[in-house]
Amino acid sequence: xxxxxxxxxxxxxxxxxxxxxxxxxxxxxxxxxxxxxxxxxxxxxxxxxxxxxxxxxxxxxxxxxxxxxxxxxxxxxxxxxxxxxxxxxxxxxxxxxxxxxxxxxxxxxxxxxxxxxxxxxxxxxxxxxxxxxxxxxxxxxxxxxxxxxxxxxxxxxxxxxxxxxxxxxxxxxxxxxxxxxxxxxxxxxxxxxxxxxxxxxxxxxxxxxxxxxxxxxxxxxxxxxxxxxxxxxxxxxxxxxxxxxxxxxxxxxxxxxxxxxxxxxxxxxxxxxxxxxxxxxxxxxxxxxxxxxxxxxxxxxxxxxxxxxxxxxxxxxxxxxxxxxxxxxxxxxxxxxxxxxxxxxxxxxxxxxxxxxxxxxxxxxxxxxxxxxxxxxxxxxxxxxxxxxxxxxxxxxxxxxxxxxxxxxxxxxxxxxxxxxxxxxxxxxxxxxxxxxxxxxxxxxxxxxxxxxxxxxxxxxxxxxxxxxxxxxxxxxxxxxxxxxxxxxxxxxxxxxxxxxxxxxxxxxxxxxx
Amino acid sequence: xxxxxxxxxxxxxxxxxxxxxxxxxxxxxxxxxxxxxxxxxxxxxxxxxxxxxxxxxxxxxxxxxxxxxxxxxxxxxxxx
Numbered sequence: 305x306x307x308x309x310x311x312x313x314x315x316x317x318x319x320x321x322x323x324x325x326x327x328x329x330x331x332x333x334x335x336x337x338x339x340x341x342x343x344x345x346x347x348x349x350x351x352x353x354x355x356x357x358x359x360x361x362x363x364x365x366x367x368x369x370x371x372x373x374x375x376x377x378x379x380x381x382x383x384x385x386x387x388x389x390x391x392x393x394x395x396x397x398x399x400x401x402x403x404x405x406x407x408x409x410x411x412x413x414x415x416x417x418x419x420x421x422x423x424x425x426x427x428x429x430x431x432x433x434x435x436x437x438x439x440x441x442x443x444x445x446x447x448x449x450x451x452x453x454x455x456x457x458x459x460x461x462x463x464x465x466x467x468x469x470x471x472x473x474x475x476x477x478x479x480x481x482x483x484x485x486x487x488x489x490x491x492x493x494x495x496x497x498x499x500x501x502x503x504x505x506x507x508x509x510x511x512x513x514x515x516x517x518x519x520x521x522x523x524x525x526x527x528x529x530x531x532x533x534x535x536x537x538x539x540x541x542x543x544x545x546x547x548x549x550x551x552x553x554x555x556x557x558x559x560x561x562x563x564x565x566x567x568x569x570x571x572x573x574x575x576x577x578x579x580x581x582x583x584x585x586x587x588x589x590x591x592x593x594x595x596x597x598x599x600x601x602x603x604x605x606x607x608x609x610x611x612x613x614x615x616x617x618x619x620x621x622x623x624x625x626x627x628x629x630x631x632x633x634x635x636x637x638x639x640x641x642x643x644x645x646x647x648x649x650x651x652x653x654x655x656x657x658x659x660x661x662x663x664x665x666x667x668x669x670x671x672x673x674x675x676x677x678x679x680x681x682x683x684x685x686x687x688x689x690x691x692x693x694x695x696x697x698x699x700x701x702x703x704x705x706x707x708x709x710x711x712x713x714x715x716x717x718x719x720x721x722x723x724x725x726x727x728x729x730x731x732x733x734x735x736x737x738x739x740x741x742x743x744x745x746x747x748x749x750x751x752x753x754x755x756x757x758x759x760x761x762x763x764x765x766x767x768x769x770x771x772x773x774x775x776x777x778x779x780x781x782x783x784x785x786x787x788x789x790x791x792x793x794x795x796x797x798x799x800x801x802x803x804x805x806x807x808x809x810x811x812x813x814x815x816x817x818x
Numbered sequence: 819x820x821x822x823x824x825x826x827x828x829x830x831x832x833x834x835x836x837x838x839x840x841x842x843x844x845x846x847x848x849x850x851x852x853x854x855x856x857x858x859x860x861x862x863x864x865x866x867x868x869x870x871x872x873x874x875x876x877x878x879x880x881x882x883x884x885x886x887x888x889x890x891x892x893x894x895x896x897x898x
Contacts, residue, residue, distance in 0.1 A: 448830035449870065459880050465898045468878060476876030481895060483880055497887055511881070511889060583874050586833075590867045593836050597860040600843035604853045607846065 327401035334406060338397035343369070343408060344416055347389045360385055362393060362408070370407040371395070377411060382489055382530065385413050388427070390420035418526070425533050429560060432535070437542045443566045444547040446578065447515050452478045453579055454514030454546070456498040459483040463522045463572045470576035475583040480514055486521040491531025495519065496540035503545055516579055517546050519561060520572040523554040532559035541565055551575035761792035769795070824862045829870035836863040 321329070348361030348368060356375035361368050371393060373381070385391060395410040415421040432438065453471070457463050459481055471477055482498035485491045498519075505513035519541065521532065531537065532552045541548055542564040550565035551572045562568040569575035753759060757767070768775040770784025781787060787798045824832065839860040843853055879892035 447828075448833075449828070459895070468876075468898050472876055476874045478875070479878045480892065481878065481880040482889075483883070494887065501881075501889055511892065583871055586829075586867070587871050589833075590836075590864055590871065593840050593860075593867075594864050596840045597836075597843060597857060597864065600840060600846070601853060601857040604843065604846055604848075604850065608850050 324401070327399070327404075331399045331401060334397055334399055340396060341394070341408070343393050343395075345369075345391065345393070347385045347387055347391055350385055350387050358385065362391070370405065371410050372407060373410045373413065380489055381413065382527070383414055383421070386424060386427075389424050390416040392416045421526070421530075425560065428533070428535060428538075429563065432538055432542075432560070432564070437538065438563045442542070442564075446547045446549070446567060449475070449581060450477065450514070450516035450579060452480060452512050452514040452516075454480045454482060454502040454517045455520065456482045456484055456495055456502070456517065457520045457572075458486045461522065463520050466571075466573045467518065467520060467576045470573050471580060474577065475580040475586075477580060478512075480512070485531075487524065487528045487531060492534035492537050495531060496534075496536040499537075499540040499544050499548070503543075514546060517544060517548040518551060518569075518572070518575045518579060519548060519565070520551040520575055521553060522572070523557065526557075529553050529557055529559050532561045534560070537561050538564050549575045549578055758792060761790065766791050824859075824866050827863075827866055829867060832863045832866040832870070836860060836867060839863065 343362055345362035345364050348363045350358065350360040352358050356378060358373040358378050360371050360373070362371050363369070373385075378384075391413050392415075393408060393410045393413040395408045395412070397406060397408050399406045415424060436442070455464060455467060457467075463486075464481060468479065471479065480502075482502060484494040484498050486495075499517065502514055502517055505511050507513045507515075519532075521529065529552055532550075538560045541550065541561050547566045549567045549569050550559075550561045551569040551574065552559045552561060555570035558568075567578055569578055761767070767790040768781065769788040769790060770781060771786060773780075773784075775781050775784060775787070789796045789798065822831065827835070839856050842848060843856050843860065846853075848856060878895040878898065880895050881889045882891050882893050884890050
């Protein structure tokens with residue numbers, strides 16, 4: 305029995321705690337002992353819930369300790385902790401009695417030295433590069449002469465002054481300054497917001513949208529410039545639809561925004577130089593162009609008029625053009641009458657030559673020759689006709705000899721014999737068929753006789769008829785007016801009287817029959 | 819020749835076309851009639867360039883932000 309519950313052992317006097325009591329005692333010891341510690345370690349898993357607090361693990365190769373950064377502290381941090389970052393966290397250790405846990409409440413956390421910071425930047429850079437944000441193809445062309453330049457920088461200080469001075473020297477423009485903090489925790493969100501804000505403006509609106517952005521900051525320590533290494537700034541710059549020049553720090557400083565901007569200027573002054581051309585140079589160029597334009601046209605006109613003069617000089621005088629033809633006309637006119645006369649003479653000679661040979665005897669000669677030809681041919685007409693007729697008659701006779709009735713009559717005789725033969729066979733076949741049918745018919749009739757009722761009658765049976773119907777029962781017999789009995793050798797009438805047929809239904813009359 | 823209205827051109831566009839026009843005219847390989855048209859176009863382009871260069875007014879303003887960081891308007895900036 306004594307094993308079942310705690311039985312104070314005599315002499316044992318250590319105190320007895322409740323769980324809460326011991327938990328509170330541990331909390332007091334730990335918080336007293338570790339009220340302010342600095343821990344160096346690598347950031348493990350980080351979670352940032354909506355509440356704004358940051359929960360993370362700090363670890364080294366063997367141990368891990370949970371940490372929490374309360375919302376108020378988290379907002380002030382210069383560097384947000386990222387997984388894998390080597391950090392030094394400052395804070396106090398506290399316990400969490402409800403779960404038997406302890407953790408560090410972090411008051412400040414920062415990268416453990418420059419190396420850790422740069423390592424983190426490299427990692428970030430590699431990630432953005434992998435996304436293609438540094439792709440040269442993404443870079444937009446700067447406008448040659450922007451109308452409005454948006455400058456994201458501190459409104460006071462040397463940077464904006466440098467930019468405005470240089471713009472004034474080159475080409476005074478409209479400038480919109482979006483004031484931002486250029487260092488500290490507010491820097492990155494404000495710069496990102498300014499870039500997005502300029503992009504959100506509408507061209508020609510109440511706040512006119514710039515067509516070029518300059519994001520600028522003077523030189524400083526790497527910590528001072530750190531805001532421009534933040535991812536939100538780099539992403540805002542990459543998303544900007546307005547071409548963007550970055551000019552952060554001195555020439556040797558390169559921040560993340562420089563990789564995504566459309567142009568990286570080494571200094572704010574250089575940014576202004578890239579932003580606008582030199583007005584005076586342009587004015588002189590325009591003047592020059594005007595002069596060239598005038599000279600070119602004048603030259604063109606001079607050359608044309610010179611050419612015109614040259615060509616005009618080469619043109620012959622109109623009179624000289626006509627001289628030759630006029631002379632030819634004169635010569636030809638002189639020759640024309642003589643030529644006409646000669647032509648008529650030649651034709652007249654030809655006519656008289658032909659007319660001379662045309663005489664009546666010529667016609668007679670021709671007629672006589674034709675007449676002789678007719679006389680020679682005429683006697684040959686009759687013999688030729690009779691010879692032709694004779695030839696055709698001979699041909700006709702030759703054919704008519706071959707035309708005879710003998711073959712036809714021979715054929716006719718043969719066919720008549722065939723017909724007589726067939727007629728005879730038809731008659732024979734017919735009478736044979738009739739005999740056969742007659743024999744069969746007699747056989748069938750005999751069969752009919754044996755099967756019919758007459759044969760039965762011969763065996764002594766009789767059929768009763770009444771009023772021409774066969775009577776098969778007594779009722780029908782009583783109704784009938786006349787009864788006949790048929791035997792094999794004929795019918796026997798039972799007292800039939802033709803006069804009584806008029807009243808066949810009278811019983812006394814019927815009764816008298818018996 | 820492009821048909822863009824000269825009055826709507828940016829300085830850069832006008833300058834580029836002016837350069838082209840001058841070059842064409844200087845080579846002298848255009849018909850006389852066309853060269854006069856080119857000259858007129860060139861003169862208009864030059865006028866546009868000059869007008870754009872005359873708009874060289876400096877006006878600096880800073881954006882005013884409300885407590886949420888949203889822009890509310892501008893305030894002139896002097897003396898920088």
